[in-house]
Amino acid sequence: MTTPLAAAEGLAAGRTGTRLASPSHLLRRLVRRPDGLIGLFVLVTFAVLAIIPDLIVGPLQTAITAEGPRLGAPSAVNLLGTDELGRDIVNLTVHATRISMVIGLLATIITVFIGAFLGIVSGYVGGRLDAALMRIADFFLVIPTFVLAIILTSIIRDLAGSGAREVFGIRFGLIAIVFVIGITSWSSTARIIRSQTLSLRERAFVDRARVIGAGGGHIMRRHILPNVINLIVANAVLVFAGAVLTETTLSFVGLGDPFQPSWGQLLDAAREVGAPSLGAWWYFVPPGLCIILVVFAFTLVGSALDDLLNPKRAPRR
C-alpha cells in the first residue's frame, strides 16, 4: 500500500506531458543517423582496445622488454616503428588507449556529477544561492583553467606523493589529473543543467508536487532529475571529449606518467626526443590520430544526441 503522498505524486507525474525517451529507443534512433552510427562505431572500437589491450597486442612493453631498434621506422616487425627505447609504437598506442579513456571516463563522471548536482540545486533553489553559484561557475568559465589545472595537479602530486598505488588500474599520480579536470570543468555542465531546471521548475507537475507538500530535495530527485537525465547524458558525451583533450594537453606539458603512458604522454615523449625535427612521424602520428578520431567521434555522437533531444526540433516521422 503506497503512502497518500506517493499515490498523489504518481498521479501528478503520470500527467506531466514530458515523454522520457527510453535509452534503448534513443540508441536505436541514434544508430539510424549516419553521424551517430559512425561515431558509435569508432567509440566502440576504442572501447574494445581500452578494455583488452593485452589480448590484442600483448603486455605493455617497457624499457627492459623492448626489442626493436631505437626510433626505428615502420617495418614488417614494427608496423608503426619504434620509440627511442625500442618499444613498438602499436603496442604503446593501444595500451595508451586504456589510460586516456579511463582517465577521460573518470574525469567525466566527476565533472558531470558536480555540474549536474550544482546545476539542479542552483536552478531549483534560485535566489542568492543561485547567484553565488553562477558567479563561481562563470569564474571557471572565464579564467584559463588550463594553467590552474597545471598548478593544482602539481601541488596535489607533491602533497599526496606518488607511488605505485593504483585506482581503477590507474596510478595515483594520474588520478590527480582526474580530480583536477573534474574540479575545473564542471561549469558549462552546471549552466546547461541549470537552464533546463529553470524551465522545468515552472511546469505544472512541479507545482502539483509542491502543493502536495513535497520537499525540495524530493522534488529535485524524483521530478527534476528524471527529466534532465537525457540532457545530462548528451552533455556527458561532449564532456568526455573535452576531458580526453585536457588530459592529453596536461600530459603533453609533462604531467603524464611514463610508466602508464597516455596518448598525450606519448606525444610529450615524442617531442622531447625531437621526433618532428628528426622526421620520426611514426612516433607522434598514431597517438595523434587516435586523439583526433576519438574526440571527433564523441563530438559527432554528442551533437547527434543533442539534435535528438532538442525539443525545438520535432522528429520527422
Place this chain on the structure above:
Amino acid sequence: MSTTISGPDAAEPVASSPVAAARQLPKLADPAAPLLVVDNLKTYFSLEGATVHAVDGVSFRLDRGEALGIAGESGCGKTTTALSLIRLLPPNARIEEGSIKLYGIDLVGKSDNALRRYRWREVSIVFQGAMNALNPVHRLRDQIAEPLTQRLGLSEKAARRRAGELLELVGIPKRRGGAYPHELSGGMRQRAMIAMALACDPAIVIGDEPTTALDVMVQAQILALLEDLRHKLGLSLILITHDLSVIAETCDRVLVMYAGRVAEEGSVDEVFRRPRHPYTQKLLAAFPNIRADRRTLDVIPGSPPDLRHPPPGCRFAPRCPFAMPVCTEVVPPEVTFGQVRVACHLYPPGSDGRQVTTAPPDAIGATVPLVEPPPAEPPLEIAGG
C-alpha cells in the same frame, strides 16, 4: 527628385489630387494605361522535386488611388501574388506565366537589374511588424533615410530632413528619429515602416498583414493612418490580410483567393453584402458580428488542398456544399456581371448573378444567411504613438 508633401488635401477627390498628378512616371510608362494590370499570373515553387502551384492564374487590376484588399486563408497565395509584383521571391520560385503591367510596362519580362528601378520607387511594401522587421542596430531616421540616399541620390542632409518630415507624416514626433527599433512600441514601429515605405513617393504600397501583430486599438489607428495617407498622397494600396474586417474598413475592392486562384472579386460593398462564391459566403459567415445576436459559427469542414497536386476542376469543390459533378472536372470560368467577378459553376457564363442551383437540404451549411453590411461607424481619430 521627389515631390514635397504639402498640407492635407483631404477636400480634393483622390484621382485628381495634384500630388498624384505631379508624381513623375517612369520613362517607359504609358500615361493612358491603367496603373496595374495583372493577367493570368502563375508563380510556382520547386520544393523537394515537386512543383507547388502557389499562384495559378490570378488576374486583377488596380487603378490610381484605389485600395484593393486580397483576402483568403493562409497558404492561398495572396502573399506570393504580392511578392511576385516586385519579384521578391526565394530562389526556388519562378514566375511561370502571365504578365504584370505597371503603367503598361510588363515587369515579368524584365531582368532583375532592370526590375530594380521599380522597387520602392513605384511599388513599396510594409511587412508585418514583427520583432525584426526593422534592423535592430540602426536608428530609425537612418533606416528611413536609406532609400532616399541609396535610391534617390539625396545628400545626407536632405535625406535626414525628409526623413523627419516622413516621421511627422505618420504621426511620430521628429525627435524620436534617433531611437532604435527596440525602444519603440509595436504601433510606432509599424508607423515607422509606413514612413519608410513612403520615402520614394511610390505609386503603390503593398501592406502584408500590416496590422496582424498589433492589438485592436493600435490596429484601428494604423488603418486610419493608412486611409488618411491614401487620400493625402493619392496612394494606391494593396492590403493583404486574412482579416475581412480590415478590408471592410479600408478597401474599395476586394479579391478573394482560394488555393492559388481567384474565387471572387468586386467592390467591397457588393461582395460583402451579397457574396456569391460559396467560399466567400463561408468566409464571411465565419466572422462573428460583434453587434448582432448570438448564433453558432459556421465552420468550413476540411482543409485547403495540397498545391503540389491540386485537384482537377474547381479547387474548392471538395469542401463546397453546392458541389456539382461538373465542379470536379472543369475549372470554373470567370464570369463578370456589374461590379463583381466570380469563378464558380453556380454562375455559368451568361448568367445574371443569380445562383443556378441551391444546395441539397442536408448539405452542411445549406442555409447561408446573408451578411448585413456593417453599420456606419464614426471615423476614428489618429492619436499619437
Place this chain on the structure above:
Amino acid sequence: MRSNYLARRIGTAIFTIVLIVIVNFGLFRMMPGSPERVLSRNPNVTPELIAATRARWGLDKPVFPDQFVRYLAATVQGDLGFSFRGRPVVDILAQRIWPTVILFGLGELVAIVIGLALGAYSGWRRGGPIDYLGNGLSLILYSTPYFLIGMALLLVFATGLGWFPTYGMMTAGATHAGPIDALVDFLAHIALPLTAVSIGLIGQYAIVMRASVVETLSEDYVTTARAMGLSDGRILRHHALPNALLPTVTLIAINLGYIIAGAITVEIVFNWPGLGTLTVEALSARDYGILQGIFLLLSVAVVLANLVADLVYGLLDPRVRA
C-alpha cells in the same frame, strides 16, 4: 543607459580579478610545506632573504587576514615573489611575455580576419562543395589539439620541405644585415607556430559566422532591404554583417581562455621563447613562484580581454545598452 552597461561589466571584471587573487593566494598557501620551506628549497636564496621574505609575507602571523592582506599588497605592488633562478618572478615574466603576446595576438587577428571573411562569404553563397568541405574540415580541426597541428606542420614544412626553421623566435647567434633582414628572419620563425594557433580558430569562426549570416539573411529587415532595391553588396555590408557579427564577438570572448592553453602548447612544440616554454621549465623544476605568476598574469589578461570584448559588443548592439 550606456554608462550602466559599462559600470556593470567593469564591476564584474573587478569581482573576477579579486577571485583570481584569492585563488592565487590559496595556491600560495597550498604549496607543499609552508611557503617558507619552498624558499629554503631554493638554492639561490640567502638566509637574510628568507628572514626578509618572512617579515614581508608575515609568515609568522595568522593566515587570514594578515597574510592575505600582505599578499594582496605585495601583488598589487608587483611583487610576485622569487623564482628558483634567483630573480624576481615579475622580471622573468616581463622578459618572456612579449613573444607570447605577439604569437597569440597575431594568431587571433589572423583568425578573426580570415575566419569571419570565409564565414561571411560562405553564408552569403550557401551550398556548394566548398561549404561542405569547409564544414567537415573545421569539425576535424576542432577535435585536434593545437600542438598536434604544430607538430605536423613542423614535420612537413620545416623538417620535410625545409621551408621554415624548426625552433625559436630568431636564428640563434645570427647577425642581421638590417631591420628588414631581421624581420624576415622573425617572420620565417613565426610562420608555422602562427599557423598552428590560428588554423583551428579560423574553422570555428568561419562556422559560427556562416550560421550567423545565414540566419540574418532570413530576417525581415533584409527582405525589406531587397524590396528597396538595394544592391547585394549594400545589403550584406550594411544590414547583414553588423547583425551577424554579434554572436561571433561573443564566441571570440568565450574562446580566449581556451586559446591560452593552445598557444602555450604550440610554443612548446616550436621552442618559442614565451610563457609556454616558461611554464614547462617551471613545472619540471617545481618553481611554484613562476607558475603562480603565470596563472595570475594570464587570468587577469583574459578577464581584461573579455571586458574589451564586452565593450565592443556593447558598441555593436544597441539593445544591450538599455
